[in-house]
Amino acid sequence: MDKKAAPKSSLDALVSLCKRRGFIFQSSEVYGGFAGFWDYGPLGCELKRNIKESWWKATVRNREDVEGLDASIIMHPAVWKASGHLDTFSDPMSMCKGNCRKLMRADQIWDIFDESPIAEALRGMLGDAGRIATWCKGKGKGVAPGLYTVQHPEHLETIFEQLKSVTDLHALYVLLATPAGEPEALPCPNCGGVMTEPRPFNLMFKTVVGPIDDPSNVAYLRPETAQAIFAEFPNVLTSSRQMPPFGIGQIGKSFRNEVTPRNYIFRSREFEQMELEFFIKPDEAIELLCGHVAKLTPETDLSEPQPDWGWECWHKYWVEQRKQWLIANGLPKDSFVEYWQKPDELAHYARACVDIEYRFPFGTQELEGIAARSDFDLSRHQEHSGKSMEVFDEPLKLAVRRLSDEEKAAFRAKTVAEWTARGKEATTAETFVDRLFEGKYIPHVIEPSSGVDRMALAMLCNAYEEQTITDEKGKEDVRTVLHLAPSIAPVKVAVFPLVKNKPELYAKAREIYRSIRTLCNCYWDESGAIGRRYRRQDEIGTPWCVTVDFDTIEKDGTVTLRDRDTMTQERVTLEDLRRRIMEEVL
Ligand code: GAP
Numbered sequence: 001m002d003k004k005a006a007p008k009s010s011l012d013a014l015v016s017l018c019k020r021r022g023f024i025f026q027s028s029e030v031y032g033g034f035a036g037f038w039d040y041g042p043l044g045c046e047l048k049r050n051i052k053e054s055w056w057k058a059t060v061r062n063r064e065d066v067e068g069l070d071a072s073i074i075m076h077p078a079v080w081k082a083s084g085h086l087d088t089f090s091d092p093m094s095m096c097k098g099n100c101r102k103l104m105r106a107d108q109i110w111d112i113f114d115e116s117p118i119a120e121a122l123r124g125m126l127g128d129a130g131r132i133a134t135w136c137k138g139k140g141k142g143v144a145p146g147l148y149t150v151q152h153p154e155h156l157e158t159i160f161e162q163l164k165s166v167t168d169l170h171a172l173y174v175l176l177a178t179p180a181g182e183p184e185a186l187p188c189p190n191c192g193g194v195m196t197e198p199r200p201f202n203l204m205f206k207t208v209v210g211p212i213d214d215p216s217n218v219a220y221l222r223p224e225t226a227q228a229i230f231a232e233f234p235n236v237l238t239s240s241r242q243m244p245p246f247g248i249g250q251i252g253k254s255f256r257n258e259v260t261p262r263n264y265i266f267r268s269r270e271f272e273q274m275e276l277e278f279f280i281k282p283d284e285a286i287e288l289l290c291g292h293v294a295k296l297t298p299e300t301d302l303s304e305p306q307p308d309w310g311w312e313c314w315h316k317y318w319v320e321q322r323k324q325w326l327i328a329n330g331l332p333k334d335s336f337v338e339y340w341q342k343p344d345e346l347a348h349y350a351r352a353c354v355d356i357e358y359r360f361p362f363g364t365q366e367l368e369g370i371a372a373r374s375d376f377d378l379s380r381h382q383e384h385s386g387k388s389m390e391v392f393d394e395p396l397k398l399a400v401r402r403l404s405d406e407e408k409a410a411f412r413a414k415t416v417a418e419w420t421a422r423g424k425e426a427t428t429a430e431t432f433v434d435r436l437f438e439g440k441y442i443p444h445v446i447e448p449s450s451g452v453d454r455m456a457l458a459m460l461c462n463a464y465e466e467q468t469i470t471d472e473k474g475k476e477d478v479r480t481v482l483h484l485a486p487s488i489a490p491v492k493v494a495v496f497p498l499v500k501n502k503p504e505l506y507a508k509a510r511e512i513y514r515s516i517r518t519l520c521n522c523y524w525d526e527s528g529a530i531g532r533r534y535r536r537q538d539e540i541g542t543p544w545c546v547t548v549d550f551d552t553i554e555k556d557g558t559v560t561l562r563d564r565d566t567m568t569q570e571r572v573t574l575e576d577l578r579r580r581i582m583e584e585v586l
Helices: 011-020 042-061 078-083 106-114 117-123 129-137 153-165 169-177 226-231 233-240 283-290 311-328 376-385 394-401 405-421 426-437 452-463 503-517 530-540 550-554 574-584
Strands: 002-005 024-026 038-040 066-069 090-095 103-105 199-202 206-208 218-221 246-255 270-280 336-340 352-360 363-372 444-451 464-470 476-482 493-497 522-524 544-548 559-563 569-572
Touching: 011 024, 011 452, 011 464, 038 042, 042 066, 042 246, 042 270, 042 311, 042 452, 066 233, 078 226, 078 376, 090 106, 103 106, 106 117, 106 169, 117 129, 117 169, 129 153, 129 169, 153 169, 226 233, 226 246, 226 270, 226 376, 233 246, 270 311, 270 452, 283 394, 283 405, 283 426, 311 336, 311 352, 311 363, 311 444, 336 363, 352 452, 363 452, 376 444, 394 426, 405 426, 444 452, 452 464, 452 476, 476 530, 493 503, 493 530, 503 522, 503 544, 503 550, 503 574, 530 544, 544 574, 559 574, 569 574
Parallel strands: 066 246, 493 522, 493 544
Antiparallel strands: 002 464, 024 038, 090 103, 090 199, 206 218, 246 270, 270 444, 336 352, 352 363, 363 444, 464 476, 544 559, 559 569
């Protein structure tokens, strides 16, 4: 059989498969749906569980230096004041003042426009003033009833010459929306009306705790899982008996009242995050302990953490760890890119931030981020709660005790100079050095933060393929297949009896199915031709199909094992089958 890969299909084909086969449904579909919310069906919830399980194993369970946490979704509102979310966690929002009154994120207006029927219509008319004028007087009334030149076609005469020379679609749309002599309008991508000036809109969902609906009882659904980790830092520190460098990982729901949820499950209002806050000693403590801080160079071996690593090595280490996890779970190296935020893009407290961006069908967009957040978060919680977030580091205290007075003075002078050069107060630096000399500091944080839903979407997009297959007789057929990594695939093995009407064969197949089920998620299918059964499994990404036939019961007990990706078949013993599952899945 000859097979050739068709170009990766659009998101639409994937969305349709996900609904048809029970991966993802629109929330509350029977009531017309609910924008920004999604339900994961029987296969979708297995897929998500596998992603979370794989992340948890790699990030928490298999590491001696990471502990887990499962905190409440609703926390004391003071948490959000301390974290800055109450004051600054907002998106710029604009509203259409024209026909449709739609609200949207001001920074997404042009993206929404690019996908709109208005853009589709105007795109082919650039530079053709006559066609543009005809459109404004005719079809434009249907798709852009709020557009100034649609409502005032007489204006077209005054801009006719300009219409001939505009070569940019956005500039054309602005021109069509702006009355003569007025400042440039920002037109609505939905109806052509004018948008309001952007205003900040806080993304946190509010709720009321207790029976009295009063502003004093307002609380918030968490917009990220991270803050609970910071708030619980002292409890985990003392109960786990860990010391920096160590991390706390958490997986859980987060909520953001996104102004324009879009691109399927990419940007939702309810989603899950997998976040690690990895607490490290400040570089100054490393210097006191080791006499130096390791320099990060292209040659630095990042495979094993070292005692002299400062924040730069730790940050790069986690970037590499995350990339390795993505590759091990089926995303090829060239499917994502590393974007290092520029200094002017960084949050004021962040020292570095890397976005891992996946090449989604709708553009290259953030899949997850790895940020070096300094001691900002713990310092804020210490300041707002009045509770200490410091650790006491006995070896640090002993290292300081070994220093001469001159060495201490030199260290102090150097640290104060470095801090003031970074814009900090000299007194703050002095206090920090005083605490450090007592063996105390607030840990710094490296934060790898991923979204489960966005990860699921990237893995599904990467896995989806429509293959045109030609059989021995030259007949062409399309095979839809999800090349999901076995660790992520919702069903690992499907078991088929070759025929239904041979009791001995059927019973053997059931016995094999039941035994594999104890190892992994396994599917039973007895209906239709074997070829059709294979196709049903290919479409949901099942890596292996096992057919129990006459040889199984009459000869050597072996079964036919068919591989999803190569479509090759081989005879294997049940022992081999179990070994393969254990190696590739568990
Ligand atoms: N604690 C840091 C933090 O929350 P973020 O970049 O806002 O950082 C981290 O979010 C990850 O969470 C993103 O990279 C993305 O994978 C996921 N995420 C954020 N907002 C999302 C949304 N509205 N829908 C789906 N996933 C989202």
